[in-house]
Amino acid sequence: MLTNPGPQKPGFRLSMLINDSRYRSMTIQVVALMGFMLLIAWLINNTIQNLNALGKDVDFSFLGQPASYDINQRLIEYTSRSTHLRASVVGLLNTLLVATMGCVLATVIGVLVGVLRLSKNWLVARLMTVFVEMFRNVPVLLWIVFFMVILIETLPRPRDFRGEDATATMSLWDSVALTNRGIYVPEPLFSNGFGDLSIFGLFDVSLDLFALLAVLGIGIFIARKVRQRALAIQAATGTLPTTWYIRLSLIVVPPVALLTYLGFHLGYPELKGFNFSGGIHMRNSLIALWLALSFYTAAFIAEIVRAGITSVSKGQTEAAYSLGLRPGLTMSLVILPQALRVIIPPLISQFLNLTKNSSLAIAVGYMDVTGTLGGITLNQTGRELETILLLMLCYLFISLSVSAVLNWYNNRVKLVER
């Protein structure tokens, strides 16, 4: 008679680390971790030896020393006596400035081109295809220097604006000067503004702008409440009260009143001597970088938008038409909400690409964080390890936070599946 000996408790043998699938994954992981640690230790060891041989050490105190170089395009106060840290922050803000401007313009152009590529108009569709292929298939660095050359070579010199026989005139009712030294646009001025608020003595924030944004925000918030109430009334009684003029005035009137109170006026650029003064001076480097990045990224965004729109099946359009919606409403109520789900994820990575590509600013001399921290600061202090480490951390921080924010949005619009 057979007896069931029952499950035997097998003793642990060393070979089970490899042959037993219960332990194998653990073994592999431990080996991988050890290998990884060894690699890191090897790299660090090499680094220490090399740094010792060069007589260097890892030291971040250079950030507190005076930078002693100028940055021509800056958002916060900076002089050549400021520290390297402040120069890096100025550079970082410049990166963020051109990245934000670029993302906005690239989205606008990209959506426009993507929609027009699907247009029934034969000529426009072909033209937009040419636009997309032209910008997509040439390196972005080439576009940046190309735009720089266009700005320098084709725009008039400031001295062409001078005298009786001026060959160039200012555009837009004498408010904008397009010159080969940059573009001068009017600046907003407040004759009795609130002044600036200094935050920790590090940088100044304009209280006027802050007040304006606050008033606008409150206005929009109340307008939304009014709209919600109107919809509630419609749900209860069946008639929608006319509220658009109330909402419009809620949004428009308070900021206008505030602007009048602050004594808002525009400071126009004026020709003084051989150059313009007054107004906001946008340097060629900024404009060239901005336009090149925007057009280059717009070509990719256009393809994404086109793919997104074509991904919505034709039946959706036909269903919307059969409900009696006009083409415009069909687009905004039926097609776009569905297309957005397809469009947003690749759009995120295009925005990140644009931000990373903005590091090419160094080619046209725009002082972004690569130009200050990874450029002049690196060369002046000779601290490659520290500066490049900080530079990478800056970009990693931007990339990871942008993708976190946009992923959050992406999750919000995601299709809730059954």
Add this chain to the structure above:
Amino acid sequence: MNSVSYVRTEMASVRPAPKMYVGLVAWARENLFGGWLNSVLTILSILAIAFFLVESVPWVFQSSWTATSLRGCREAIAATYGEGVSGACWAVIRERYLQLLYGFFPSDSYWRPNLTLILLFVALAPILFTRFPRKMLWFSAAYPFLGVWLLWGGSLWDIAVIPLGLAVGCAAFFAIARAFGSLPGIIGAVLITLLFWIFLAGPLAGILQGIIPFLHLESVESAKFGGFMLSTTIGVTGIACSLPIGILLALGRQSDLLIVKSICVGFIEFIRGVPLITLLFVASTLLNIFLPPGTNFDLILRVIIMVTLFASAYIAEVVRGGLASLPKGQYEAADALGLDYWKSMRLIILPQALKVSIPGIVSTFIGLFKDTTLVSIIGLLDPLGLSNAIRADGNWNGIVWELYVFVAVIFFVFCFAMSRYSMYLERKLETGHDR
């Protein structure tokens, strides 16, 4: 018989359609002027095209091809087309196009990069098109070493011992694995390969060189590489080396092993989070610090290493997309057949996943090829760096458009062709997993 009848005896001839609804007019009405918005767009487009043509066509064609300096160009154009005409000075391209293509590569050896490029297509053919005989894959495997020999020169044997070492390693693996099992096989094969490379390779190459001495090309140092040849070298090497690393990273990212997975995710996200230019800064200033003291190799090799790491992170994401696109049933079927992890990957998962990701790999390659222009920022002489160097020449000082247009056109032709090819592949490989 009465000839008068009340019914037609023959059919009325078909009247032509109204002129508005046939031919060019109808097409224009349909496609160009349907509605006021379309009409406005059409007119704007025509204006834009006309503006562009008026500005560019005279500049392109009222040009000089023969002058030897910018001043000579301007004089020649003024003499031919009259004072005040500004035309392109294509003479700079005629004089320097070889430099823009090959950099400072010795001019009597131009056949070497040319041959390398042609052989590249031969090596790629069996990989990209299944029609070619499978035996050609051996050539594809040998091509990287052949290409290195053709470009950098030196003795073929110095390079041939490297694949020889790999072959010895493989033989050792099969021999040991049969006797002792696969793990000792791997360890033994790696050890034997390394020992072969360190101790045997040098003397063996010397002996072979002594026996068959004529397989020797003039050595060309990397500093002489430049122009589109440099871009292509960096791009192709970067993609070829990053493909296996990228596949491993993608597998690591998809794996259940937590530590392996987090190392891979960390690497991929780090590389994708920083711009290529910072990695190139690492190549130009830092890489020597990370390596054992005394290591020093030339900048192009360092750039290729960093570009490879950069591309491998992007390839990994592309391959991961391919892996994720496979239905779960494929993984389960592989498990059900009793295949172990590597066998199921090699035989079932990867062939399908890689097929899906080929278009993505091609577009990564296009991106990498375009990004090779960035090396001009760290001082290498790629087409963009060379065009700056040419502008610094006294004869051509002040020339800008012609060089940039030339470089842009060549990049456009390459990238456009590749993107069309990838679209063709996308259609061809569309077998689909729609259930």
